Amino acid sequence: MLIRRERSGDIEAIRVLTAAAFRGAEHSAPPVEPGGDPGEATLISWLRDDAAWIPEFSLVAVEEDAIIGHVVATRAHIDSSPALGIGPVSVQPGQQGRGVGSALMHAVLGAADARGETVVGLLGEPAYYARFGFVPASATAVSSPESEWGDFFQIRTLSDYDGQGGTFQYAGPFDRF
Structure with a gap:
């Protein structure tokens, strides 16, 4: 398995992968169009068109x-301080449980740390993401x-974290749901 940056020719494969990974998932975002792909597939295209998109963090x-997996991190904020929001993270259903998601998470966190990012937030299962x-x-x-997200909203500090606190805000396209 190879982890690399997204290329322009990958966009449709990423959409198909993301739709397959989230179709029928318990906590999936609703389709934007009735009977359409899960909302996560549409969210990625919205993020690509937003100023919060950071190409180096779409892996x-x-x-x-x-393409059997995809992760994306986009510009987020904690009050006015920059942060990253991870998601969606998608793995082809037949490939789940083989370490693909873990490899993607390690890669995006390593890239964020190397770039000098300070903190990352995500919404996900605490038992899974604690390992990262x-x-x-x-x-x-x-x-x-x-507030209703409770412990499912999680934070990971990186090497350059300076203790900033405040309210986390994802990139604008997340608010469209």
Whole structure:
């Protein structure tokens, strides 16, 4: 398996992968169009068109020339301080449980740390994301964008973290749901 940056020719494969990964998922965003792809597939295209898009943080996992996983991190903020928001993270259903998602998470976190980012937030299963150093935001100085998310909204600090606190805000396209 190879982890690399997204290329322009990958866009449709990423959409198809993301739709497959989130179709029927318990906590998937609703389709934008009735009967359409899960909202996460549309969200990625909205993010690509937004100023929050950081191409270096859209990574794919490739095996035998097929994209089997994708992760994206976009510009977020904690009050006025820059941060990153991770998501969606997608793995081809037949490839789940093989370490693809873990490899993508390690790659995007390493890239963010190397670039001097300070803190990353995400909405996901605490038992899964704890292995990457995420902790519930409630245990930090960072407040969740939505209080009802509880411990599912998590924070991971990086090397250059300076203790900033405040309310986390994802990139604008996340607010369209």
